[in-house]
Amino acid sequence: MKYEAVIGLEIHSELKTKTKIFCGCATTFGAEQNTHVCPVCLGLPGVLPTVNKRVVEFAIKAGLATNCTINNYSKFDRKNYYYPDLPKNWQTSQYDLPIAEHGWVDIDIEGEKKRVRLTRIHMEEDAGKLVHSGTNIKDSATSNVDYNRTGVPLIEIVSEPDMHSAEEARAYMEKIKAILEYIDVSNCRMEEGNLRADINVSLRPVGTTELGTRTEMKNINSFKSLEDAINYEIERQTEVLEDGGHVIQETRTWDPDRGITLSMRSKENAHDYRYMPEPDLPPIITTEEEIEAYRKSLPELPDARRARLEKEYGLSEYDAGIITSSRQMAEYFDAVIATGADAKLAANWMMSDLAKNLNAEGIDISKSPVEAERLGQMIQLIMKNTISGKIAKKVFSEMWTNPDAPEKIVKDKGLVQITDTKAIEAIVDKVIEDNPKAVEDYKGGNKKAIGALVGQVMKQSKGKANPQMVNELLAKKLNG
Ligand code: ADP
Ligand code: ZN
Numbered sequence: 365m366k367y368e369a370v371i372g373l374e375i376h377s378e379l380k381t382k383t384k385i386f387c388g389c390a391t392t393f394g395a396e397q398n399t400h401v402c403p404v405c406l407g408l409p410g411v412l413p414t415v416n417k418r419v420v421e422f423a424i425k426a427g428l429a430t431n432c433t434i435n436n437y438s439k440f441d442r443k444n445y446y447y448p449d450l451p452k453n454w455q456t457s458q459y460d461l462p463i464a465e466h467g468w469v470d471i472d473i474e475g476e477k478k479r480v481r482l483t484r485i486h487m488e489e490d491a492g493k494l495v496h497s498g499t500n501i502k503d504s505a506t507s508n509v510d511y512n513r514t515g516v517p518l519i520e521i522v523s524e525p526d527m528h529s530a531e532e533a534r535a536y537m538e539k540i541k542a543i544l545e546y547i548d549v550s551n552c553r554m555e556e557g558n559l560r561a562d563i564n565v566s567l568r569p570v571g572t573t574e575l576g577t578r579t580e581m582k583n584i585n586s587f588k589s590l591e592d593a594i595n596y597e598i599e600r601q602t603e604v605l606e607d608g609g610h611v612i613q614e615t616r617t618w619d620p621d622r623g624i625t626l627s628m629r630s631k632e633n634a635h636d637y638r639y640m641p642e643p644d645l646p647p648i649i650t651t652e653e654e655i656e657a658y659r660k661s662l663p664e665l666p667d668a669r670r671a672r673l674e675k676e677y678g679l680s681e682y683d684a685g686i687i688t689s690s691r692q693m694a695e696y697f698d699a700v701i702a703t704g705a706d707a708k709l710a711a712n713w714m715m716s717d718l719a720k721n722l723n724a725e726g727i728d729i730s731k732s733p734v735e736a737e738r739l740g741q742m743i744q745l746i747m748k749n750t751i752s753g754k755i756a757k758k759v760f761s762e763m764w765t766n767p768d769a770p771e772k773i774v775k776d777k778g779l780v781q782i783t784d785t786k787a788i789e790a791i792v793d794k795v796i797e798d799n800p801k802a803v804e805d806y807k808g809g810n811k812k813a814i815g816a817l818v819g820q821v822m823k824q825s826k827g828k829a830n831p832q833m834v835n836e837l838l839a840k841k842l843n844g
C-alpha cells in the first residue's frame with residue numbers, strides 16, 4: 365500500500381518584549397542563572413500576575429499577519445502539570461478562547477502556491493530550564509533549575525495537518541519565521557530556542573481522508589532537524605505499517621547525533637492537563653477599533669513585498685521570493701539598490717556569490733563582510749563598464765577579506781577593464797594572426813569558431829578586455 369504523510373506543526377515563538385508576560389523581570393537571554401526572577405515568576409504564594417500589554421499587542425499582530433480572526437473576548441487558562449521547571453505546577457496558557465484563530469499562510473512548493481491553514485495562535489508563558497551536571501538528564505547525578513526563562517512570553521502557532529512532506533513543513537516554518545521577523549515581534553533565533561516546533565506526523569493510505577495515528581516530536585530548533593526528523597519518522601511509520609503493525613500515539617524525541625527518533629512517553633491528552641480558567645487574570649477584551657489600528661500598523665509583509673519587487677524591478681517571481689524570504693535579505697537588497705545599483709544585478713549577486721560565501725562560512729547576511737553598500741558600489745563599477753562581470757567575481761572575493769572600497773581594490777589590483785579600442789584591437793589582430801585554423805573555420809561557415817578566438821583575446825588581456833567590444837571587433841575583422 366502507498367502512504368501519504370500528514371504533518372501539523374505547533375510553533376513556539378518567544379516574543380521580544382523587554383519584560384516577562386506577568387511580571388517586570390527582564391527577558392534578556394544569557395544572564396547569570398536565577399537573576400531574572402521575582403515572587404511572581406517563581407510562583408510564590410500570595411502574589412498576583414498582571415498581563416504585559418505588549419504581549420497581547422504582539423500576539424494580535426502575529427494573528428493579523430497570518431490572516432487570523434482576532435477574538436474580541438479571549439482569556440487565560442491554567443494547564444496543570446508537574447515538572448521542576450514549572451514552579452507554579454501549572455503553565456498559564458490559553459485553552460478554549462485563544463487570542464487568534466482560523467488563519468492561513470501561503471507557501472511555495474516547486475513553483476506552486478500551497479495554502480497551510482492555522483488553527484489558532486495563543487499566548488502563554490515559557491517554562492524554566494533544567495541545567496544538568498552531565499550531558500543529559502539520564503547521565504547526570506544532579507540537575508539544577510534556572511528560572512530566568514520562566515514567564516518569558518510565547519505565542520504558540522498551531523497549524524492544521526495540511527502539510528505532506530518535510531519540504532512543505534520547512535517552507536511553512538520558514539514563512540512563519542519571516543512573518544514574525546517582518547512584524548518585529550520575535551528575534552526568531554532558533555539556536556537560542558526563540559523559535560521551536562513540535563512536529564506531529566502520521567500516515568494514511570493515499571486517497572483516504574481520515575487521519576492516521578500520529579507521533580509528536582517536541583522542541584525541534586533547526587530547519588535541518590525539522591526535515592530530518594520528519595523524514596525519519598515517515599520512514600519508521602511506513603515500516604511499522606508495512607509490517608502489519610500499528611503506530612502508537614506517543615511523544616518521541618529527535619536525537620540529532622544519531623539521526624533517529626526515540627520513544628519518550630505515551631502522548632498526553634488535553635484532559636490530562638485539567639485545564640481551568642485562570643482566576644487571577646481578567647479576560648482580554650479587544651475592540652474592533654483596536655484590531656483595525658493594529659492592522660494598519662503592520663509593515664509590508666513578505667508576500668506583498670515579493671509582489672512589489674516583481675512589479676517595481678522586474679525581478680522574477682523566484683528571485684523576488686528568495687530576496688523577500690527573510691527580513692534581513694529584503695533589507696540588504698534595499699540597501700544595495702539605495703546606492704544606485706541595478707536591481708536585477710543586485711538580486712543576482714545576492715543569490716550567487718554572496719549566498720555561496722555566506723553558506724560556505726555559515727554566517728548570516730546581517731554579518732556579511734561584504735556590506736550592502738560595498739556590494740552596491742561594486743555593481744556600479746560593472747554598470748559603468750569599469751570592470752566586467754567576470755572580473756567582478758575576483759573583486760568580490762577580494763572584498764570578502766579586504767574592507768577597502770571596491771573602486772580602490774580594482775585600482776590596487778590593476779583590474780580596470782580595457783575599453784580602449786586601440787588596445788583591444790592590437791590583441792585581436794594578434795589572436796587572428798596566431799589562430800589561422802579557427803579563422804578559417806569561421807570563414808568556412810562554422811560561426812561557433814569565434815568563441816575560441818574571443819576566449820584567446822580574453823585570456824591574453826587577463827580577463828580585462830571588455831567582452832562586448834572583443835566580440836564586436838572580432839566579428840568586424842573576420843567579416844570585413
Ligand atoms: P496537542 O498536540 O497539544 O494535543 P492538537 O491535538 O490540537 O494538540 O494537535 C496539535 C497539532 O497536531 C496540530 O498542528 C495538528 O494539525 C496536528 N495533528 C493532529 N492530528 C494529527 C494527525 N493525525 N497527523 C498529523 N498531525 C496531526
Ligand atoms: Zn518575575
Ligand code: MG
Pocket residue numbers: 374562580
Ligand atoms: Mg502537541
